[in-house]
Amino acid sequence: MEFRTLKANEIECRIATVKSNGISLLLYKDARCDMNILDETVGKLNWKREHSRDNANCTVSIWDDDKGIWVSKEDTGTESFTEKQKGLASDSFKRACFNWGIGRELYTAPFIWIPSDKCEISAKQNGNGSTCYDRFRVSYVGYDKERNIDALKIENEKTGKVVFSLGRNAGNYNPANQEESLKNYVTESQVKTLEICIPKHKQTIANVCRVYNVSGLRELTVEQFKKLMRNMGEE
Structure with a gap:
């Protein structure tokens, strides 16, 4: 971990x-x-x-x-x-x-x-x-x-x-550049959605983080979020 x-x-x-x-x-x-x-x-x-x-x-x-x-x-x-x-x-x-x-x-x-x-x-x-x-x-x-x-x-x-x-x-x-870069990452609402959906599909958050090589769900990008939701059939 x-x-x-x-x-x-x-x-x-x-x-x-x-x-x-x-x-x-x-x-x-x-x-x-x-x-x-x-x-x-x-x-x-x-x-x-x-x-x-x-x-x-x-x-x-x-x-x-x-x-x-x-x-x-x-x-x-x-x-x-x-x-x-x-x-x-x-x-x-x-x-x-x-x-x-x-x-x-x-x-x-x-x-x-x-x-x-x-x-x-x-x-x-x-x-x-x-x-x-x-x-x-x-x-x-x-x-x-x-x-x-x-x-x-x-x-x-x-x-x-x-x-x-x-x-x-x-x-x-430049603070504006950092603000812009944050837009590429998942929102708090998307994190909460994953916290509900992942256990529902008999997966663990720890395993998902290992697969995507991140230390927490908040480090996922929006594209990774969409891919994960598609894989779980939650589109």
Whole structure:
């Protein structure tokens, strides 16, 4: 089973270090993103999470239709300073989802340095070091065939300006082009139709995704949807 790569609006930016001449950013995903992708790919009733050791450990299990068993992957969370407010439960869950491959492409992110002329850096009140309260968002992300990040665009939410750009595709990014490309993929209504029709014809969504080489029904094109409906006699 292969989960799709993260979309730009599913990737969060966090300030890692602050210096007088600039800041570095880290890319991460939150637990809600993991839950949405699990729901989307395997179905809301086909996965579960269990915590142990006072939430330090999390086991994420996915139902295997072919074998008729739950397949599980586990990991341990840490209560680091930056993640403390989210708790061990959230951190261990996200790490277990990394083991399933959800968001693993974030490990290929480049070093992201934002110079001081593109963000607002001020001295800490105690005079010991610098701080930055700006917020940043990923406006575009692209991947190569090995699912490595090869294009990235990050904007300062306060100014709306691009502060980091990687790859030719990021430089040429146009939201209108992305909107146009989305028209080639199935709509939510078509996804719901498939979710009803596939089980009715004694097929599984997992098998259909394998046949069409996609990680979820939402990655099917309109043409693939029409072909699938014809094959099921649902025209």
